[in-house]
Amino acid sequence: MLRYIYADEIDKFPKLKRSMFLDRADQFKTRLEWDVTVDDKGEERDEYDALNPLYVIWEKPDGTHGGSMRLLPTTGPCMVNDHFLHLTDGVRIESPLIWECTRFCLARDTEPRTAAALMLAGGEVMTGFGVEHYVGVFDARMVRIYRLIGSSPEVLGTQGTGRDQISVGLWSFTDEARKKVAERAGLDPDLSRAWFEAAFGSDRQVGFAQSA
Secondary structure, eight states: OOOEGGGGGGGOOOHHHHEEEEEHHIIIIIIIIIOOOOOSSSSOGGGGGGGGEEEEEEOOTTTSSEEEEEETTTOOOOOOHHHHHGGTTTTOOTTTTEEEEEEEOOTOOOOTTTTHHHHHHHHHHHHHTOOOOOEEEETHHHHHHHHHHTTOOOEEEEESGGGOOEEEEEOOHHHHHHHHHHHHHHOOOOOHHHHHHHOOOOOOOOTTTTTO
């Protein structure tokens, strides 16, 4: 199922929390060999996890992490403005209608549909919170994944070639895209919406309680 959990509430889900940060270390440090920090517990975190981001998580039937991504508003500190301005020719992306999506992570043994399920959840957040776009930095391996899911971004800037290529992209979410992603995820859109409503209810506020 899909979970929507702010960082200040993640301790309520210890099994899910532990497995998510372990899987992040496995993907970003072990498999991709990124220059990220892994603590003595084997978990990967960075400074943006301390800003009360919203985690969107695919939870497996046993309660562990299958996949996740991290959302933050671009009106505050975010990776694209703090570290990747060279990809946007120095132009900062700052708007209450644009949120940043980072740390897109898939567990080694997750279901093939997990990536699409996360994209569908991202669309639920956009619809529910009035967000118009996501911005994010991605590497070459993700291009094929986005295309297969049916959720390719508008590329704003690129550096490098081949496997070393990194880009910054902007995502929107139309009704047509929602249908395609839901089909790819094998999920009923009504169920997806129900999971979102279960997390936020009908009286949700647009934005981040502590970060906006």
